[in-house]
Amino acid sequence: MQDDQEFRREIRDWLAANVTDDLRGAGGAGRENEAFSRRLDFTRRLAAAGWSTLAWPVEHGGRGASLQRQVIFHEEYAKAGAPGRVDHIGITMVGPTLMQLGTDRQRERFLPGIATATELWCQGYSEPGAGSDLAAVTTRAELDGDHWVLTGQKVWTSLAHVADWCFVLARTAPIPEGASRHAGLSYLLVPMRQPGVTVRPIRQLTGDSEFNEVFFDGARTERDLVVGEPGQGWRVAMATLGFERGAATVGQQVGFQRDLDDLVALARRTGATADPAVRERLTRAWIDLTVLRAHTLRVLSAPPSAGTATVIKLLWSRWRQGLGELAMTILGPAGVASVTGDDGEADRWRRLFLFSRADTIYGGSNEIQRGILAERVLGLPRQDRR
Numbered sequence: 559m560q561d562d563q564e565f566r567r568e569i570r571d572w573l574a575a576n577v578t579d580d581l582r583g584a585g586g587a588g589r590e591n592e593a594f595s596r597r598l599d600f601t602r603r604l605a606a607a608g609w610s611t612l613a614w615p616v617e618h619g620g621r622g623a624s625l626q627r628q629v630i631f632h633e634e635y636a637k638a639g640a641p642g643r644v645d646h647i648g649i650t651m652v653g654p655t656l657m658q659l660g661t662d663r664q665r666e667r668f669l670p671g672i673a674t675a676t677e678l679w680c681q682g683y684s685e686p687g688a689g690s691d692l693a694a695v696t697t698r699a700e701l702d703g704d705h706w707v708l709t710g711q712k713v714w715t716s717l718a719h720v721a722d723w724c725f726v727l728a729r730t731a732p733i734p735e736g737a738s739r740h741a742g743l744s745y746l747l748v749p750m751r752q753p754g755v756t757v758r759p760i761r762q763l764t765g766d767s768e769f770n771e772v773f774f775d776g777a778r779t780e781r782d783l784v785v786g787e788p789g790q791g792w793r794v795a796m797a798t799l800g801f802e803r804g805a806a807t808v809g810q811q812v813g814f815q816r817d818l819d820d821l822v823a824l825a826r827r828t829g830a831t832a833d834p835a836v837r838e839r840l841t842r843a844w845i846d847l848t849v850l851r852a853h854t855l856r857v858l859s860a861p862p863s864a865g866t867a868t869v870i871k872l873l874w875s876r877w878r879q880g881l882g883e884l885a886m887t888i889l890g891p892a893g894v895a896s897v898t899g900d901d902g903e904a905d906r907w908r909r910l911f912l913f914s915r916a917d918t919i920y921g922g923s924n925e926i927q928r929g930i931l932a933e934r935v936l937g938l939p940r941q942d943r944r
């Protein structure tokens with residue numbers, strides 16, 4: 559049987575042979591449209607070589623890799639500068655949801671397309687009036703014979719412009735008398751390429767458009783493409799969020815280490831290291847990243863305990879924002895020029911600075927996460943949300 563060192567060599571060799579210069583470092587947060595077709599092609603090769611579904615159970619076509627091996631894979635992936643993948647919403651969110659809560663027919667229909675990155679997915683939860691307060695969604699789906707018919711609007715839908723399918727949280731029944739607003743919601747799998755779906759890109763601070771408004775106006779999906787029971791979609795939607803990160807967090811932190819190393823190099827080149835405040839902030843960034851990595855490895859390898867995964871999100875999001883702010887200090891006036899995409903290194907740091915403003919918003923805003931810690935871990939009285 560292959561040991562972990564051999565496994566590490568295997569993935570390292572595969573990446574060395576497949577991560578060509580035109581792919582290295584492409585894509586990722588804030589740069590999702592960069593070299594998209596080359597990254598899609600790379601993602602499909604990664605899948606064909608059996609790496610994409612490393613963490614999936616063998617019975618669902620994966621390799622059933624241990625957590626240790628998943629960590630090794632993500633570390634090597636990040637170290638090789640392999641490009642941002644385009645299949646993560648399918649692989650880490652909807653795929654595991656279907657394995658746990660879908661029907662056999664749904665698994666047979668969708669898992670192969672997710673595993674091979676031949677069908678890409680997006681997440682249709684947020685709406686103009688429902689973000690943190692997700693149970694307020696007003697998109698409706700009504701049965702018409704063998705189909706659900708959807709009407710409503712989603713917003714901030716990442717990668718909807720390239721997605722083939724969307725998992726949509728929609729209201730399929732009114733709130734029953736005396737029940738919570740979570741009742742009557744359903745989790746529907748909806749094809750994106752049909753006349754009743756309009757995708758409008760939203761221009762971000764970076765100048766790029768990675769997320770979108772999505773309008774459903776008579777969009778249809780088959781009656782069986784509801785995951786879980788109709789009206790019980792809240793539980794399914796929360797299960798999906800629970801799958802979101804996992805071992806990939808370790809790879810993200812390897813990328814953070816590279817960002818920090820590059821920022822130290824920039825500070826040396828520009829002479830910013832003469833400023834004691836810059837030296838202090840760089841050193842603090844290293845300390846905080848060391849603590850974050852240790853905490854993450856501990857959380858991943860221990861039985862789940864309340865709030866520990868939330869702490870990772872709170873720490874990494876603030877860490878990256880801090881790094882972006884420090885990069886702007888080090889760049890000085892070059893940091894405030896417009897984002898043109900043609901001035902190399904400064905453009906990279908400006909994008910990181912600007913995009914990282916979103917880090918404390920998506921995946922559950924930091925205010926909401928702290929509220930959850932306050933109530934569920936510290937046991938503080940529930941906040942009045944009127």
Ligand SMILES: Cc1cc2nc3c(=O)[nH]c(=O)nc-3n(C[C@H](O)[C@H](O)[C@H](O)COP(=O)(O)OP(=O)(O)OC[C@H]3O[C@@H](n4cnc5c(N)ncnc54)[C@H](O)[C@@H]3O)c2cc1C
Binds near residue numbers: 683685924929
């Ligand atoms: C880059 C990016 C990508 C995204 N991708 C997707 C996607 O693919 N699919 C999708 O469905 N959504 C996506 N989102 C949306 C994201 O989930 C929401 O932005 C998030 O849930 C916050 O909702 P909101 O923007 O409506 O803000 P609101 O909920 O209106 O919150 C506004 C502010 O008020 C604070 N706040 C709200 N309620 C409370 C409270 N009770 N206590 C304390 N503070 C509170 C929030 O923390 C926030 O600072 C994405 C967002 C971003 C930034």
